Amino acid sequence: MKTYISPWPASVATPPFPRRLAILGATGSIGDSALKVVGKHPERFTVKALAGGRNGRKLAELCARFRPEYAAVLTDDARHEFLDNLPVGYAPELLVGPDAYIRLAVMDDVDMVLSSIVGAAGFAPTLAAAETGKMIALANKESLVLGGHLIREACRRTGAVILPVDSEHNALFQGLAGHGKDEELRRLILTASGGPFRGKSRAFLETVSRDQALAHPNWNMGAKISIDSATLMNKGLELIEACHLYGLPPEMVDVVVHPQSIVHSLVEYVDGSQLAHMGNPDMQVPIAHCLCYPERVTVDVPRLQLASVGTLTFEEPDLDAFPCLRLAREAFDAGPSHPIVLNAANEIAVDAFLNERIGFTDIPAIIEAGLDRHAPVDVSTPEAVLALDREVRRETEARL
The missing domain is CATH 3.40.50.720 (NAD(P)-binding Rossmann-like Domain)
Known part of the structure; x- marks a missing residue:
């Protein structure tokens, strides 16, 4: 086990x-x-x-x-x-x-x-x-x-x-509840809204502004996570998080774009069934589930009315226009020091974009350049983790 x-x-x-x-x-x-x-x-x-x-x-x-x-x-x-x-x-x-x-x-x-x-x-x-x-x-x-x-x-x-x-990981947690045998699980499926630029081309993304990127269609979030959602880096970080939470390899964690943000994630079992967690997009729901676990309590969130929602749609993520998801998967595969580089470079790049020092498509380019230059190092202690984080931030800022 x-x-x-x-x-x-x-x-x-x-x-x-x-x-x-x-x-x-x-x-x-x-x-x-x-x-x-x-x-x-x-x-x-x-x-x-x-x-x-x-x-x-x-x-x-x-x-x-x-x-x-x-x-x-x-x-x-x-x-x-x-x-x-x-x-x-x-x-x-x-x-x-x-x-x-x-x-x-x-x-x-x-x-x-x-x-x-x-x-x-x-x-x-x-x-x-x-x-x-x-x-x-x-x-x-x-x-x-x-x-x-x-x-x-x-x-x-x-x-x-x-x-x-996180709404997605809380959905996975609830989908796994009561189904504890490793051999029964086939994969976890994280859902992504697609952010404000879903369906847009790389050429369009080169023109977007700070305010456009902050305008998430479904969730009310802080500035940093809003930009991560727009680049799909948020979903890349969540993929790595899911692997650590549940002790799974990245090939058992998939991502699907779901613009309505009603299905928060799914768990697929070997019999082909998928358990989905659904609800209106409001963070009070997963927070209350965690703070009061294992009990459930009422929260001030409108009840989900599926007839009012009407249609739920799903599509594959566009990894050409939004390469951050691919970079996160590659970083996790490369070893424990690469995700530290991924995150540090991303935080510096997002801050630079929010301060209008770089363009939107520069964010994944800066991250990929940092990963390409990185050779694996030992990060078996907290001090080593934080030292590498500081080093990557300094180097990324210097390149900017």
Whole structure:
């Protein structure tokens, strides 16, 4: 039997309610959705800690509502902004700096960590939570892209479990539930909306603007993940994430474009049947499933009315116009250091595009150039992973 870091095939011991919760990335879109779930079911949660990066004002507003004992920000500017906006008479312990996220993730009085930090910054706190045996609701796919091999090993040693928050991986998790025999599974099928440029030619993609790329047709997401969705890199990162979550080779994970975003992913078994997870595109659904696992709770999301949706369509991804998906698969096949290069080059390129320093089609070109230049290196320690990440970022920025 393979080693899984999502609780498939076996059930796992879960912390009792109310669960003591730390949310890393509380001021982002995932944090917003998570706190809607918490606010609807306050009897199920004690919010112990909220971390908000550089948005001190919003974090102070959230802390004033949920009253955690601990808060964290990344910078001194955010610290001042946070303190200036706290209500009189309330003073949570405030941690400052990148290590603050790690300190929150390993606290003894936290049962469950929601890791929703954007990008590679989520790797160290997620690994730290795994090292201390936490139950982790994971919305930071880059953690597994950078160091899935290390997180898997930490979970094996400590009994930590990852519950996948990404809508696609949560759909796979639910499709696998109760079907735990390796020999029964044929493949996993990730669905992709196709983003705002589905069906467009490479020539058209050379002309697109920042605002066009940010306009996702179905999901309300942050800027970085919106661009990743437009390039299909988001689906490439999810392919790597699925391989780590379920201990599967990449040839057992496929991608299909589904513009309506109603079917969130599918699991195919050896008898030819496919189990699909369906619902309106709203992140409260997978978040609530993870935070309250194994129980289900109500969420404020419109019910799916298939007759109103009408038609569901599916098509193969265009790998010529959107090569990032191909690059991700090739990077995973090449060994554990290549996905680190893939992710770091992508984050630098996306930031450059958002700041209008490069064009849209330059993003995959920059990533491919970085992968072509990379020779495999040993990344068997967290320090080696982070060192390679920093090196690739420096080199990519220098080439820009």
